Amino acid sequence: MNDSQPILSVSELSTHLGSGSRPIRAVDGLSFDINKGETLALLGESGCGKSITALSLMRLLPASGRVISGTVRFGSCDLLKLSESEMRRVRGGGMTMIFQEPMTSLNPVIPIGEQILEALRLHVGEAGAAGRKHVLDLLDAVRIPDPGKRFHEYPHQLSGGMKQRVMIAIALAGEPNLLIADEPTTALDVTIQAQVLELMRNLQQQRQMAILLITHDLGVVAEMADRVAVMYAGQIVELAAREPFFAHPSHPYSRKLFASLPTMAKRKRALHVIKGLVPSLHARFSGCRFAARCDDAVAVCHEYPPAWHTDGERQVLCHLYEHGREAERREDTSTAPIPSHTARPAKPVREPLLQTRALQVHFPIEAGVFKRTVGYVRAVDGVDLTIGAGRTLALVGESGCGKTTVGKSILQLIRPTAGSVRLDGVELTGLSHSQLRRRRSDFQIIFQDPYSSMNPRMLVGDVVAEGIKAFGAGETREQRRALVNKQLLQVGLSADSVTRYPHEFSGGQRQRISIARALAVAPKLIVCDEPTSALDVSVQAQILNLLQRLQAEVGVSYLFITHNMSVVSYIADEIAVMYLGRIVEFGPVGDVLRRPRHPYTEALLSAVPALDPKTRRGVIRLHGDIPSPSSPPSGCHFHPRCPKSAELCRQHYPRRSRVDDQHYVNCHLVDDEPIPGGARR
């Protein structure tokens, strides 16, 4: 490790949340150092205490939290011993922080220039013209175009990525030695994430600033970190430099995290999962905190806490690295046995299950004295999709591209403005309310947020039984109950769940209940609207496994709406890439992911942080943000951001071209093989 004095040195930091006899021991004896100019990633799943660690360092804990013990040496002083006014000089000065939610982290009623200037005044003592000049420099440094104009704008006038840049500019104002970034890109789209991460890397190099990067995303760690600290249940369990960590993660928990990541290579095999749930931090632990969930655990793991074991550039907190236990360590973390799959049709059958043609959903914009319609938000603007029986189509795109609206309009939860939706030979768009109601058992939906998708005032049994009741299946109460129990067992929940309320379950369990509710009416198609994006990666693996198993068992088709490319590569058969209300590329998942033809698909794929440095391709940087669907750009919607755009792109929307058998793309650059009848606009 670096010989020079670390810039931040944390030792035995413990933070409790809540008072009384059973506080939450959110951070329990944490020690780590950060050196000048280096990036330390604090990696962990939700609830492991990584954000509380950051807030403890800044002494910005919520009212219920307090630091119990430990020292935080920053430069020459112990931060925990400073008076509040001394600490205020450190905050925003030597040490600054940016937060996860750029949407809410800026004051909505103060112009952004003013908000940056405030930090300058405080820590650099600059105001007036010099201060203003400095603000413009900072805005320029975080690559905000036209800083002079942006100076007077309010946060709501900026996009999410822009806001996070402003947050970074505020953080830079005090010329910090250490930047704490708490999930800085989690709320951003992947192309925007690539921009922000690159910005942070450049600024770090220019300013020799250390970064404490808090994240749950292994990809971001791989892109950014010099060293990695893996956190579990309030403790750091592994501390290593990046290369050795990604080559051979040591702690069983770290290894499990890698194993549960979905990738193309793991297709048709079940993902590794971490059994059980994250332990409650109310409790005191007698042994290793991970022991109960660890496949490799031995007797001592449950008996007393492990000690640190140093092995070259890595440290690990695990009994298995004690002398003489090497034999018990299972190095092999390759994928588990393949589950029993029924033979899936290799190609889509002749008559697809779902077919949409020129599907449109336009929302009117009203203005003027009599609220005349002056325009439309073209959320969905001519979408053609095909899903075969028993297959999975992934619909990918960034936020605001209209992919959720596509899902809801297929389900007729939002009635389409125009176009056709045929499911199993039945046209859904023209059906009356009651006809539609009778057909609804054929197509179901699973939502992103497992916390809001169930009525909190209903028992789980009633939640699952709701569809069964609505369709009159199950004559008697007993029959219905039996059906409900069967569904719950099928998704891996015990039968006694029926008498409990949704809030008693974890996020992953709730997502299982949602799946059970949808399956209970025996649908042919399930629209999965980002079903795993609110979940931790180990829980995501459980849900993906479940969805795959159910497809094999009952032959249901999925429309899988997501922005997560690794999930797509693992689960999807076909992929449709959406940009600003239209499909720009469609084809078998292998073809599209390996040989993307549309520049947008290429950029999207290149922006995904890669775990393995060898497979990393150069990020294709996209300029600017996604335009508003109320006034899409002329010609090809993508041309203002496209690195390859030509004159033609500005004038005409490209027609649909066939790349090969089932691979289609809407791009002027791939215009060599036009298909008859496929031309549109």
Next chain:
Amino acid sequence: MTAYIVRRLLYAIPILIGVNLLTFVLFFVINTPDDIARSQLGDRRVTAAAIDTWKRAHGYQKPLIYNENAQGLGKLTDTVLFNKSVRLFAFDFGRSDSGRDIGYDIGQRMWPSLAIAVPTLIVGILVNITFALLIALFRGTYIDFWGVVLCVILLSVSSLFYIIGGQYLLSKLFHLVPISGYDTGINATKFLILPVIVGVISGVGSGTRWYRTLFLEEIGKDYVRTARAKGLSEHVVLFRHVLRNALIPLLTGIVVVLPLLFMGSLIVESFFGVPGLGSYTIDGIQRQDFAIVRSMVFLGSVLYIIGLLLTDISYTLVDPRVRLR
């Protein structure tokens, strides 16, 4: 913006028509002019001739909605509906049942009402904000707890007791200010002090508690954490960041009542003998003068609708996020 205001003004028309029809039904259909006359004349065994004379004197003798005997447009205009209700749209309030010009009275009496209501509002807001900020600064401590308890105690006392108590203490016991009455010009000041003090104190409980909730809600937001992460001190955070955001709901809550200040406060004015619109209304109610009550109902509705419109406009002024279309 202009389109929005025009649209809102157009939308106000059906509402005012609704108000007007409602009062018409209440005052002329459920109770016929005969009933009014009878109760005005006092005796239930009053003669039919007397009722007729009274009705003629006050213009209630015409048919309610449709006058068959009139000519042309007069069939519609020569009616009670037109003369007593429709004319309100032109702010033609007509004469009260005791024969006075209501429009003139309103013009005269709105000034004393404003003289009490405006200072009460301003002082009240300042006092409430100060207390609420103080409590918010000490949130989670005993000052916060007892401050809220004090607020609840204060708002559990009927406003009548504040008035009676104020009159007794300041006027009767200490002879600091006159108990009641009013004067013109600068001399009115000494009569205004007590009503304003009473008005402020009776509103301090609910006001402070409400503002405190607003402040605490803002303090919980993410941008406050950002401001602290910049190294700003707690009072800068509170005054520059929290207050600015909390002022939005606060100001707009105030703007909606601004026009209604003209109407004055019924209780305060009648207790302190201030010749404002509030006491005017009370007199109208107590003398069962339907013409006055009807006019005040209409005026109140108009002012309320103006208040709503001003609220929306003030949102665009104080909140950069709101743009009206």
Next chain:
Amino acid sequence: MLVLFWTDVLIYLLVAMVVVFALYARRREHLRAPWREVGRSGVAMGSLVVLAFYVTIGLLDSIHFRPALQPDEEAGKREYAHEILSVFDWLVTPLRERTEKTYSAPFAANLYTKETVELADGRQRRQFPRLKYGARHLDDPATEKTADIVATGLSAAVKGVAVWGLICVMLIAALARKKQQTFRSVFTRMLSGATAVRWRSMLYTFAVLLVISFAAADLSMEYHILGTDKVGEDVFYQTLKSIRTGLVIGTLTTLVMLPFAMLLGIMAGYFGGWIDDVIQYLYTTLSSIPGVLLIAAAVLILQVYLDNHADRFSSIAERADLRLLFLCLILGVTSWTSLCRYLRGETLKLRDTDYIQAATALGVRQFTILTRHVAPNVMHIVLITVVLDFSALVLAEAVLSYVQIGVDPAMNSWGNMINSARLEMAREPIVWWSLFAAFLFMFSLVLAANLFSDALRDAFDPRLRREK
């Protein structure tokens, strides 16, 4: 013979609804959990005891009957008095019947005004005559009164404490049996305030209330503890009678408005479109009329109606009751709009939630969605509004009665008490006891209600912010 007033019937209905709701809530965890939260709040539970005290008096005062007269010579035919009494009246008969000539101060032995009395020697003198009932048992009030008051008060307090102790023991024993613990452990846990329901603060409040009411009961048999009013009626009796009026206004008003507000608010939010437009128009129009003026207009009209149809009512009480009911109705009309607007907004939000979308996707009928998904999820707003409105309505009654658009002047109410006492403000020395009595009773009711509703609001929805 039992007499049913309109408001009585509605009160019984309300009680029945509360009981049904309690039984319903017992079985539902999401309803029980916030109530448990309320139970943990000492302030709330203390307030609940005070409220229960008021409610008991109000309920006793809501069972009306005509007492049977002494049977005539012709046996078999029972005659009933013209006067209508309530159970409460009957319980406190001495208070009701012992009227003096005019004003007298609390605990006074003499009238408040001088009268010319003829002395034994035939001379006339102006003096404060002795009261007919107050302190009648004393020969020389000037010397004996203080000692007598203290003695009576103390003995009553001791009685109160004894009764309280007995009740405590019974309660602890019952709890111990139910939870199968020893008497001692329940007792110590209760004393340290560690019970799930804050029995300690309930019992302390109960102790204070019992001591006060025992003392008041004993003392009021000998004195007019809160004085008498202009016509010599006992002010203590008046203010106790006013409790029912306050409770009726505070509860029946919301009962009247709830169906409208809920039905229209949920419909407007859920269906949108022209239904929403019509309902919004309706409540914007109604709420744009200043409340006091609408009430004034309506009450004026009622008054004209009552004046012209006085012969339809068999008694003043019946007439006053109808006016009270009408006041509740009109207050309900003016106050449903805000709840309706609120429910509309909440339903609008709910309509877009995932679980209602999921229910739609599952083919659940709209009516079922409304009853199973929407209504239970707005119930907490209804409950909070009902409780918060209560104290505002009790206060409003006083103001309205003062403006003479409140309850019938013949009805006992705090507003009427203040109103009549106000006219005597100019007297020297001041006649303060009617005001004081009204203040004391109103304040403690409203304060208890406010404290209770605060705890209720925190428990049911901490994020909920009520606009002014």
